[in-house]
Amino acid sequence: MLVKPKAKNARSKRFLVNREPKVVENAKTAIIVRGSSTSQVILDTLKDLYALRKPNAVNFTKKNEIHPFDDETGVEFFSRKNDCSLFAVGMHSKKRPHNLILGRTFNHQLLDMVELGVEKCVTMKATGAQSCAIGARPLMVFHGETFAQNETMIMLKNILLDFFRGEEADRVSLKGLEYAITVTAGPPGANGEPGLVFLRTYTVELKKSGVRQPRVELAPMGPALDLRIRRVRFPNDDMWKQAIRVPREIKETKVKNISRDGLGDKYGRVHVGKQDISKLQTRKVKALRQRLDNKPSKRQKTE
Structure with missing residues (x-):
């Protein structure tokens, strides 16, 4: 573990303050790590993931002896050193060919991760399409019931959303939606295990x-x-509760008699006291006017 450094001047103090916990955190940064042994498929995959994550990403081009499922200290070291909470590790071996590991850390400690086998990779360069702008936010679309039923697929969806979400924004311009990512779950295996996961990226053209x-x-x-799930590490219950805890400062204060529906529409309930209907002012109609002298009207006389 790294020793917490001390500030020697104002500049280093501002740098350390920026890394401290905040009520509204900075945009999450991802580290793209190359393992000790990689294949061309993994190198192309890591390169494209880095292109989608820029500028909130750090790319490690040199080889690193890192195996998150066997020893998590390497990931935690890189996370603390680079102040990153997301990581993607690529490696290749005879037992696990074209291996890609996506995961998250909380307080620079390993939270959860999923190991994926890359069975097919079509790069940005191979498609020849124009890439998106740096820092653009994607539209994420998930197809398949397993993303809401299977625990492994739910965690994979959560990790992918966290990995590609980018900076938080209240509003997004229509022209700012430059690309979309679709994730489709294939048919499950014979033992009920998740099947292939198809991740596709498209540019959005407005015509x-x-x-x-x-x-x-x-x-x-x-x-x-084309990804196949291999190994999964679920988060610890205590650490997960701390990771999803919302600070009091940003919690919405509940206003009495005001609620919202599933679409975000606001509804208000108004309580009024008991009204005296006899004193209620209504529309004055000449035909219903009460005669003070109780004299018959012209119509009654003719009859």
């Missing part, structure tokens, strides 16, 4: 439609990955 809303078309951008 004229003759109306105010443009016509949206998707063009393959890359990377296009």
Whole structure:
């Protein structure tokens, strides 16, 4: 473990303060680590993941002796040194060919991770499409019921959302939605195990439609990955509770008699006291006016 350094001047003090816990955290940074033995498929996959994560990513081009499932100290060391909470480790061996590990850390300690086998990789360079701008936020679409039923697939969905979400924003311009990522779950195996996971990336093209809303078309951008889940490490219950805890400062204060539905629409309930209907002012109609002298009307006289 690294010893917490002490600030020697104002600049280093600002740097250390920026790394301290905050109510509103900075954008999560990911480290892209190359293992001691890799294949060309893994190198292409890591390169494209780094391109999608820029500028909130650190790419390690040199080989590193790192095996997160066997020894987690290497990941925790890189996480603390680079102030990163996401990591992607690529390696290749005869037992686990084209191996990709995606995971997260909390307080620079390993939280959870999933090991994926890359069975197919079509890179950005192979598609020849124009890549997205640096720092763009993607649209994430998940297809398949297993993403809401299987625990492993739920965790994989959570990790992928955390990995590609980018910086938080209250509003996003329509022109800022430059690319979309679709994740499709294939049919499960014979033993009920998750099948292949198809990750595809598309550029969003806005074209004229003759109306105010443009016509949206998707063009393959890359990377296009066929992934198979191998090993999974679920988070510890105590650490998970700390990781998802929301600070009091950013919790929404509950306002009495105001609620929201699933779509975010606000509803308010108003309570009024008992009203005296006899004193209620209504529309004055000449036909219903009460005569003070109780004289018959002209219509009654003619009858």
